[in-house]
Amino acid sequence: MARAARRPFVPRYLGVSVLLWGLLAIFGLLAVVGWIVLMVPSLSTVWTDQSLRSTFLPPFSEGYLLGTDNLGRNFAWRLTAGIGVSVFVGVLVAVISVVLGLVIGIFAGYFGRAADAGTNVVIDVTWAFPEILLAIVLAGVLGPGLEAVILALSLTGWAAFARIVRGEVLSLRERDYVAASRVLGYSKVTVSVRHLLPNLLPITMVMAVYFMAVAIVAEAGLSFLGLGAQPPTPSLGGILAQGRDYLNSSWWPVVLAGGALSIMVLVLNYVSDGLRDHLDPRRGVRR
Amino acid sequence: MTATAIDAPVVVEDLHLVRATARGTEDLVTGLSFELASGSALALVGESGSGKSLSALALMGLLPAGVTVAGGRISLFGRPSTDLTKRDWRRLRGTRLAMIFQDPMTSLDPCFKVGDQIVEAICAHEDIPRAEARTRAIDLLDQVKIADATRRIHAYPHELSGGLRQRVMIAAALALRPEILIADEPTTALDVTTQAAIVALVDELRRDLDLGVLWITHDLGVVAQLADRVAVLYAGEMVECTTREEIFRRPQHPYTVGLIDSARVREPGLPFGLIAGSVPEPGAWPQGCRFAPRCAIAADECQQHPALSGQQVHEVRCHFPGKAVLQ
Amino acid sequence: MTQAIEISALVKEYHLGRGHVLRAVDDVSFTVQAGETFGIVGESGSGKTTLARMLLRLVRPTSGRMDVLGVDPWQASRAEKTAYHRLMQVVFQDPYSSMNPRMRIGSIVAEGVRRSTAARDTAAEIERLLGLVGLPTRYAQLYPHQLSGGQRQRVAIARALAVQPKVLVADEPVSALDVSMRGQILNLIADLQRDLGLTVLFISHDLGVVRQMCQRVIVMHQGRIVEQGDPSQIFTSPQQEYTRTLVASTPVVPVAP
Numbered sequence: 001m002a003r004a005a006r007r008p009f010v011p012r013y014l015g016v017s018v019l020l021w022g023l024l025a026i027f028g029l030l031a032v033v034g035w036i037v038l039m040v041p042s043l044s045t046v047w048t049d050q051s052l053r054s055t056f057l058p059p060f061s062e063g064y065l066l067g068t069d070n071l072g073r074n075f076a077w078r079l080t081a082g083i084g085v086s087v088f089v090g091v092l093v094a095v096i097s098v099v100l101g102l103v104i105g106i107f108a109g110y111f112g113r114a115a116d117a118g119t120n121v122v123i124d125v126t127w128a129f130p131e132i133l134l135a136i137v138l139a140g141v142l143g144p145g146l147e148a149v150i151l152a153l154s155l156t157g158w159a160a161f162a163r164i165v166r167g168e169v170l171s172l173r174e175r176d177y178v179a180a181s182r183v184l185g186y187s188k189v190t191v192s193v194r195h196l197l198p199n200l201l202p203i204t205m206v207m208a209v210y211f212m213a214v215a216i217v218a219e220a221g222l223s224f225l226g227l228g229a230q231p232p233t234p235s236l237g238g239i240l241a242q243g244r245d246y247l248n249s250s251w252w253p254v255v256l257a258g259g260a261l262s263i264m265v266l267v268l269n270y271v272s273d274g275l276r277d278h279l280d281p282r283r284g285v286r287r
Numbered sequence: 288m289t290a291t292a293i294d295a296p297v298v299v300e301d302l303h304l305v306r307a308t309a310r311g312t313e314d315l316v317t318g319l320s321f322e323l324a325s326g327s328a329l330a331l332v333g334e335s336g337s338g339k340s341l342s343a344l345a346l347m348g349l350l351p352a353g354v355t356v357a358g359g360r361i362s363l364f365g366r367p368s369t370d371l372t373k374r375d376w377r378r379l380r381g382t383r384l385a386m387i388f389q390d391p392m393t394s395l396d397p398c399f400k401v402g403d404q405i406v407e408a409i410c411a412h413e414d415i416p417r418a419e420a421r422t423r424a425i426d427l428l429d430q431v432k433i434a435d436a437t438r439r440i441h442a443y444p445h446e447l448s449g450g451l452r453q454r455v456m457i458a459a460a461l462a463l464r465p466e467i468l469i470a471d472e473p474t475t476a477l478d479v480t481t482q483a484a485i486v487a488l489v490d491e492l493r494r495d496l497d498l499g500v501l502w503i504t505h506d507l508g509v510v511a512q513l514a515d516r517v518a519v520l521y522a523g524e525m526v527e528c529t530t531r532e533e534i535f536r537r538p539q540h541p542y543t544v545g546l547i548d549s550a551r552v553r554e555p556g557l558p559f560g561l562i563a564g565s566v567p568e569p570g571a572w573p574q575g576c577r578f579a580p581r582c583a584i585a586a587d588e589c590q591q592h593p594a595l596s597g598q599q600v601h602e603v604r605c606h607f608p609g610k611a612v613l614q
Numbered sequence: 615m616t617q618a619i620e621i622s623a624l625v626k627e628y629h630l631g632r633g634h635v636l637r638a639v640d641d642v643s644f645t646v647q648a649g650e651t652f653g654i655v656g657e658s659g660s661g662k663t664t665l666a667r668m669l670l671r672l673v674r675p676t677s678g679r680m681d682v683l684g685v686d687p688w689q690a691s692r693a694e695k696t697a698y699h700r701l702m703q704v705v706f707q708d709p710y711s712s713m714n715p716r717m718r719i720g721s722i723v724a725e726g727v728r729r730s731t732a733a734r735d736t737a738a739e740i741e742r743l744l745g746l747v748g749l750p751t752r753y754a755q756l757y758p759h760q761l762s763g764g765q766r767q768r769v770a771i772a773r774a775l776a777v778q779p780k781v782l783v784a785d786e787p788v789s790a791l792d793v794s795m796r797g798q799i800l801n802l803i804a805d806l807q808r809d810l811g812l813t814v815l816f817i818s819h820d821l822g823v824v825r826q827m828c829q830r831v832i833v834m835h836q837g838r839i840v841e842q843g844d845p846s847q848i849f850t851s852p853q854q855e856y857t858r859t860l861v862a863s864t865p866v867v868p869v870a871p
Binding site: 179185186 | 667670671672695696698699700702703704706707708711712713714716722725726729770773777
């Protein structure tokens with residue numbers, strides 16, 4: 001088997017380059033920020049503190065690195081908080097989608113034809129279901145806010161991943177070591193946890209990061225429409241919505257928030273691709 | 288092999304194949320020399336890591352990425368292979384030099400009917416109308432003993448059994464009337480009964496078409512049915528080369544003796560023949576004789592890498608040829 | 615000699631679309647004596663693998679009865695089913711896919727040890743089993759890709775023996791190995807069979823190996839048993855046409871007298 005000749009030297013940990021780990025760490029940090037924003041209201045004055053005398057200050061004004069918005073709030077803090085919230089929501093939705101997708105995908109792929117047929121119907125319906133509609137419905141039931149958005153995105157997002165997992169499981173379950181485990185008398189559940197899950201981990205990591213990107217954009221969109229984060233909770237979508245009204249006087253909310261959104265999605269896609277390359281089984285444990 | 292016949296279609300001298308790794312270059316095949324004459328069958332016998340498949344790919348100019356020819360010469364129809372341009376190779380492959388592989392499912396395109404694939408191959412090299420190419424395709428399928436050829440040319444690869452697919456491969460390989468056929472373990476993935484039929488077919492075609500056949504295999508039983516000469520490879524080098532009769536009657540190299548011992552049929556209840564240990568990986572070959580760690584008769588001299596000795600008729604790479612015997 | 619296995623009229627049908635029914639195993643009946651090495655010979659499509667999977671409780675038969683040391687695994691109670699898995703174990707053909715590439719050898723064997731009833735020190739037991747198959751203890755730290763094919767098969771045998779089975783199903787255990795290494799595994803199986811009193815079901819396509827290894831054999835073709843009996847006899851004077859073709863096709867290495 002031909003091996004790649006001389007790969008450029010990139011420090012790696014667990015096969016994944018330090019650069020990718022760094023990026024993942026940054027996103028982890030941002031998620032923590034978002035968690036703090038949402039869960040620790042006592043700190044909220046930092047990004048909600050209004051100062052009606054200092055509205056529409058441009059970036060690099062005295063004391064305000066990124067200026068202020070229409071209510072005089074320190075935009076640097078507000079943007080950071082908004083990014084944190086977006087990332088946090090992204091992580092939460094990604095985790096829920098991935099967990100649901102794994103469980104249902106394994107169930108469909110490994111637990112019999114009836115299970116497969118039944119779940120396929122559920123997957124098809126869910127996949128086709130428009131998340132915006134669900135968000136509106138949930139907003140009506142639970143009241144508008146991030147809970148509705150997170151629920152809506154998670155409840156529709158898992159279906160695509162479940163499909164992928166099911167496909168992987170269909171091929172994994174034919175491996176002899178799965179059969180050997182069953183012949184030893186272990187239950188299907190035990191075999192799923194011990195043998196299927198670890199082999200699904202690479203694709204899970206790749207798709208989780210991808211789902212994060214999707215969720216961040218979706219949440220921004222829903223917040224833009226007013227369904228997501230309610231004022232004064234900051235969110236990129238909300239900032240964009242507000243900024244749109246005052247575009248003539250202050251370009252920086254829209255440009256900076258939009259820019260932050262684009263960069264995050266680009267970076268996440270890059271990380272997702274990078275992970276997929278590194279976790280390619282051909283480079284992995286096999287000879 | 289010293290003085291090689293220049294007019295043999297395929298002449299390999301001292302072939303040295305290497306692979307680029309993170310730690311430098313790694314030898315895969317060293318000092319390999321053999322020749323293939325028209326109408327005769329040479330079997331390259333070896334196990335994993337012997338370098339037999341790579342040697343065949345080198346003959347076709349189809350070495351995988353990272354593997355290069357670091358030394359030695361390959362002469363194809365009198366011309367050194369290093370002289371050949373990409374266009375020369377395209378003209379050579381399929382027309383004078385053909386190859387069939389182990390897995391016909393990956394060698395045949397599953398999206399196209401088998402007949403069309405043969406016709407494409409013909410039309411790519413010869414300027415004849417498609418209708419004529421199609422007739423030739425049917426004739427070829429007949430030649431490889433596929434029943435009902437007129438109907439079968441419309442079949443897709445997945446509609447045919449493994450044996451039939453392999454026959455189609457052979458038909459496609461012969462479409463342009465090559466002089467040399469390289470067969471890389473073509474029957475390993477087939478049932479024993481199918482294997483016997485394919486081996487018989489290739490043998491018959493060799494005689495009818497005066498083909499030179501290079502048959503790569505690990506199966507000594509197949510060798511016994513088909514080969515005129517046998518070259519045994521171990522860890523990237525040739526350790527013994529002689530005629531088929533001689534190799535089974537008087538194997539000289541301990542590895543050959545061990546192989547025959549492992550492969551032969553014994554009386555029920557007796558232990559199976561084996562060779563202790565396992566084949567060393569490229570890069571981990573011992574400095575002296577590469578077989579010494581597993582050899583029952585190894586001695587101090589074996590720290591020295593043995594050269595190929597003996598006459599043209601029977602060459603061995605061993606310090607003690609003939610000392611190991613079959614029980 | 616007591617009877618270890620009795621198979622009666624075993625059938626496995628697969629329903630492929632449009633009314634096609636494939637009888638992978640078609641009315642197969644045979645018995646296996648305790649402590650013998652019983653061969654099942656067939657080519658692809660013969661049904662031998664499906665038969666093995668039914669014996670191992672991986673595939674449910676369409677009809678027929680199985681009796682393994684007094685237990686019918688398909689009619690058994692829950693407790694009997696658990697016990698069944700300690701009666702019968704398997705070694706698969708492909709040493710590459712028969713173990714999880716992400717698990718160390720020690721964990722792979724431990725998977726078997728944990729199912730055995732005798733409570734004992736797992737680490738010591740792993741050491742004992744590895745020794746039984748001729749592997750040094752330090753191999754427990756290695757991953758499958760660091761071992762050769764033959765060594766992996768030894769690990770597979772160690773895992774199978776962990777539960778101290780009475781019956782070992784060896785499904786083409788050496789077909790994927792280099793020729794010079796086959797003898798190591800075959801002799802190991804023969805030695806273990808003798809030392810532990812195992813009943814071995816040896817599945818292969820190679821009549822030559824089966825002849826040397828097994829006391830009795832059945833030859834399968836397209837789901838049915840076409841011939842059965844003493845392997846030497848079948849080799850020298852096959853009765854059925856298919857068996858004759860099989861014997862004639864089996865390549866024989868000529869050995870000088």
